[in-house]
Amino acid sequence: xQDLVQSGGWMMLPILICSVVALAIVAERFWTLRPSxxxxxxxxxxxxxxxxxxxxxxxxxxxxxxxxxxxxxxxxGLINARHGREIMKESIQEEAAAVxxxxxxxxSTLGTIATIAPLLGLLGTVMGMITVFAAIxxxxxxxxxxxxxxxxQALLTTAAGLMVAIPAVFFHRxxxxxxxxxxxxxxxxxxxxxxxxxxxxxxxxxxxx
Numbered sequence: 001x002q003d004l005v006q007s008g009g010w011m012m013l014p015i016l017i018c019s020v021v022a023l024a025i026v027a028e029r030f031w032t033l034r035p036s037x038x039x040x041x042x043x044x045x046x047x048x049x050x051x052x053x054x055x056x057x058x059x060x061x062x063x064x065x066x067x068x069x070x071x072x073x074x075x076x077g078l079i080n081a082r083h084g085r086e087i088m089k090e091s092i093q094e095e096a097a098a099v100x101x102x103x104x105x106x107x108s109t110l111g112t113i114a115t116i117a118p119l120l121g122l123l124g125t126v127m128g129m130i131t132v133f134a135a136i137x138x139x140x141x142x143x144x145x146x147x148x149x150x151x152x153q154a155l156l157t158t159a160a161g162l163m164v165a166i167p168a169v170f171f172h173r174x175x176x177x178x179x180x181x182x183x184x185x186x187x188x189x190x191x192x193x194x195x196x197x198x199x200x201x202x203x204x205x206x207x208x209x
Contacts, residue, residue, distance in 0.1 A: 011124030011157045015117060019164045022113045025106045026171045033103065033178050035185070039070040044189045047074055048196060069099045070186050074193050085198040092190045099186070103179045107172060114168035121161020128154025 047064065050056045056078065065075040073095050080091040132151055 011120060011127065012160060015120050015124070015157065015160045015164055018113045018117050018120070018168075022110060022117075022164060022168045022171075025110045025113075026167075029106065029110075029171075029175050032105075033175060033182065035182055038068060038103070038182050039185050039189065040068055043068060043070050043074065044192060047078070047193065051196065069102070070189060073099060073186055073190055077190060077193055078197070081197045085194065088194055088197065092194070096183070096186060096190065100179065100183055103182065104176075107175055107179075110168055110172045110175070114165050114172055117164040117168065118158070118161040121158040121165075124157025124161070125154050128157065 043064070047056075050060055061075045061078060064071040064078075073092055076095040077088050077092040081088045129151070132154060
């Protein structure tokens with residue numbers, strides 16, 4: 001591996017750094033974006049049980065808020081429930097926006113790595129080819145083996161850049177999709193909570209009273 005990095009020249013160093021950062025982000029996001037941690041299925045039934053038994057208090061709201069991101073959203077809605085349906089929905093939407101922002105943490109960095117890694121590889125190849133042709137101008141093309149070796153070394157950076165970029169693109173899209181699925185699940189739970197607290201839906205505009 002060390003010989004391969006040295007053969008590609010100094011442009012292999014930023015590509016190697018990109019690969020390490022991308023790997024760290026993928027591992028961290030796999031650990032963080034677990035549906036069971038972000039939106040436990042027991043959360044809403046637990047809140048429903050507390051409401052039915054009139055056991056909802058400040059301590060339980062704090063417990064709910066600290067339990068999971070979904071708990072944060074539901075707790076915020078419950079705190080603002082006394083102000084009416086619309087205020088409750090707005091508070092839930094504001095808290096949900098903050099939660100989604102946290103879920104998308106580092107994904108922009110992963111997308112950036114997926115974009116710049118092949119460009120770094122291409123830059124390394126171009127610089128390597130410039131070096132090869134400069135050597136041809138000075139020494140000629142007498143040694144075909146040495147010329148082929150120089151071109152091979154120049155192409156190593158492109159291959160390395162693509163090897164970093166392809167998995168980075170895949171995992172970037174994978175995690176964006178997972179965030180979207182988790183967000184939809186949280187929205188559904190939030191809507192159920194609003195209906196649970198304010199069961200009387202407002203009539204649609206133009207509908208009969």
